[in-house]
Amino acid sequence: MRIGVYICHCGLNIAATLDVEELRRFAETLPNVVVARDIQFTCSDAGQNTIKSDIAELKLDAVVVAACSPRLHEPTFRRTITEAGLNQYMLEMANIREQCSWVHMDSPALATQKAKDLIAMAVAKAALLRPLETESVPVSRDVLVIGGGVAGISAALDLANAGLRVYLVERRPTIGGYMALLTDVFPTNDCSICVLAPKMAEVYANPMIKLMTYSEILAIEGTVGHFRVTGVTKPRYVDPTLCKGCINECSGACPVEVPNEYDFGLGKRKAIYMAIPQSVPLVACIDTDACIGCGLCAEACPADAVKYDQQSEEFKLDVGAIIVATGWQPFDASRKEEYGFGRYRDVVTTLQIERMLNAAGPTRGEIVRPSTGEIARSIAFIQCVGSRDHTVGNPYCSRICCMASLKNAQLIKERYPDADVAIHYIDIRAGGEGYEEFYLRAQRLGINFIRGRVSSVEEGDDGLYVHYEDTLLGKTLMKRYDLVVLSIGLEANRDAEVVGNLLGLSRRPDRFFEIAHPKMRPVEAHIDGVFIAGCASGPKEIQVSIAQGSAAASKAMQLLFKGEIELDPTVAFVDREKCIGCKLCVDTCPSRAISVKDTAFVDEARCKGCGTCAAACPVDAIEMRLFSDEQILAQIRAATAVKGEYPFIVGFLCNWCSYAGADLAGTSRIQYPTNIRIIRVMCAGRVDPSFVLEAFRRGADGVLVAGCRIGECHYVSGNLHALQRVEVLRGLLREIGIDPRRLKVAWCAASEGDVLARKIQEFVEELRDLGPVGTELAAALPSGKV
C-alpha cells in the first residue's frame, strides 16, 4: 500500500495552532506513507492538483487528507482522487481543524500531539481501505409533499411543472395553511389570499398533482428512490365528486354552531362547513364531534352529496423523494398568564387580529372589542409573546412577529386614522428587503413605539390596563387600552412529530426539524431523499418559505431526473461461512434490511449502513464496508500508540449528531481539553464491545460513546442498542477490575457543540479523580504485589 498524506494549513486556521511542519515530518515516518506534504489550502485547485499529480507520478494507492471535517470536504477530495484514477473510497481524512486546531487554540503543543495521533489513525485506516464499487438502481420519479401550506404548494407546483408526479398530502380539509387566513402580507401589503388563491387553484387543476386533503401519513418504509408510504384519507361525509361547494344550502340547514377554528375562536361555523371561502378543494366537510345526526344537511343538499356512511380510505404510494413542509403552530398565549389571554375577552392574538382585519373574517374587517362588539379606539401590541422567552422554553426569535405587528398596526391606522396604536417591543427586528422602510412608514403613520417589556395586563371596568416599562424614559408606567394584541411566536408543529418519527428526522433543541447544514444544505434533511421546506425547519417569512419550497423541489428533481441513483456501498455484508443463523441481527436492524434463510442476507438497497447489526453479531459474521472492525481496531491502536497525555480518552462519535456536534464546537471555537481522540462511526450502535475493550487493553483511561439524543437516533434505535451494550460492558469492566465509570455515554444533537464540549470536560475531570487506568487494580491488590 502506497499512501500520500496532505496536511492543510487552511491559511492560519490550522497553522496558527498546530506545527504543520512537524506534522509533515511525523507523517513521513508512518508505515506505508510514501509522500507527505503540507499545503496552504488543500481544497484549492492548486492543492488538489498536487494530490492528483502525486497519485499519477508516485502511484499512490490511497490518500490521507489532514484538514477540515470530512463532513465538509470528503466529497471534494473523493472527486479529486477519482479524477486521478483512484477509487473514490481510497480516501481517509484526519479532522485536524474542527476537532483540533479550533478547539485547542490555547494548547498548541498538546494540540499538535493530538493532530499527530489523528494523522496516524487516518493512515492506519487508509492502509486497510479497499476499492468499493457503487451500484445503480432505478428510482420512482414520483414525489410526496407533506403539508399544503405555501412551502408545500410552491414545491408541488415546481415539481409538477417540471413533469414529475406529485402527491400533496394535507391533513386539513383545505390547502393554503396559515397564509390563507391572513389579511395583507408585509412588506408590500398585498392581499394574502389574492396572491395565494391562484396558486391553490393551480395545484387543484394540475394533472401531475394528486391532491390528498384531510389525509394523514401512517407509515413510511424504504429509502431514497423508493419510499413506500401508507396513509389514510379521513371521511368528510361529503362526496367530493358531487359537492358543488355551494355550502350555504347545507350549512344554512345545519342547526349546530361551534367556534370556528379558522377564525381562532372569534367566529362561529356550522357542523357542516367549508374551512374558508377559497377552500381547495371546494368541498364541504362534516365535523363529527359537533354533528348531532339530524340529517337536515343531507335533505338540504341539492347535489345529494352528503354521505353519512362514507369510510376512511387507506392509500399506498411508492415515491423517490419526500418533501416535508409541515409548517408551524402558534404559541399558546394562555401560557403567559400575566397577559390574561383566555381570561379577558379583549386580549387577542396576532392570528385573531389577522382574522378581524380580513374582509372575509368574523368581523368583516372591523377591529372590535370582543367583549362589547364596539370599534376599538386604542390598541396595544405586545411583542415577543412566546419568543425570546426562556420561561416558556422558547429562547429563539420567531422572525416574523415584529413585521406582522408593524403591518397590522399600519392597517389599523389606515382604517382608523384617529386610533391610538402602540407597539411595546424589546427590539424591532426589521432585517429583510424593504423592512426598514416599512418600519419608518409605521412611525410616520403615528404608531407609538414603546421600548421595554410589559409586565402584566389587567382588566378594569372601562378597559384593559397595561403595566409596562419604558426603557427609553427609564420609567414604569400604566396605560388603558380597548384592545390588547399579543404578538405570539411560532412553535414547531406538534402534529408533524409523527411524520418526523416515521422518517427518523432529527430535531433541534427548539423542536423544529434539523437540516443537514444551516448554511450549505438549507433544505436537506440528514436522510437521503428527504427535504425540508418552510417553517418545518424554523420560523421564516412567506417569501423564504416559497423559496425553500422551490429549492426542495429542485433538489428532488436533481435526484430523480437521472432515473437511477447510486447506492452507497458503505453498507453491511455477511460472511456466510461464519454466520450461525441466530437472527440477532434481524431483530437489531432498524431498517429491516436483514433476512435469514439458513444464514443471514443483507438487502443492500435497504441497509442504511448504521452498523448496529455488526456490533450485535455474536460471531462477527457481519462487516461494514468502510467502517470495518479491523479498520476501527487499527485506528484504536494508532490512537493509543503514544498515549501522550493523561487522562487519555478514546471517543466513538456517531456521524450525524455527536461528530457533527464536535464539528460545531470547532466552528464555534468552543474550547475543551485535548485529551480525547475521536473515531467517527456512522451510529453509536456500531460500537462493538471489542472496540471498547481494545481501547482499555491499550491503556486508555476512559472511553466515550456518543450519539444522537435518545429518541432522535438517525437510525431510530441505534443509540438504544449502544446504551444496552454499554450497560453490559460496564458489568464486565467491573468484573475485570476496571471502574465502570471509565466508560461514559453522551447524547447530544448536532446543534449542541457546547453540550459535547462540556461532557468531554466533565469526563476529563472525572477521570482525573479516578486516576490512571489500572489504579483500581493496584488498589485491589495486596501491597507490595503491584
Ligand code: SF4
Ligand atoms: S447475528 Fe450474525 S450470526 Fe446471527 S443471523 Fe445475523 S449474521 Fe448470522
Ligand code: SF4
Ligand atoms: S443494522 Fe444498520 S448496517 Fe446492519 S443491515 Fe441494518 S441498516 Fe444495515
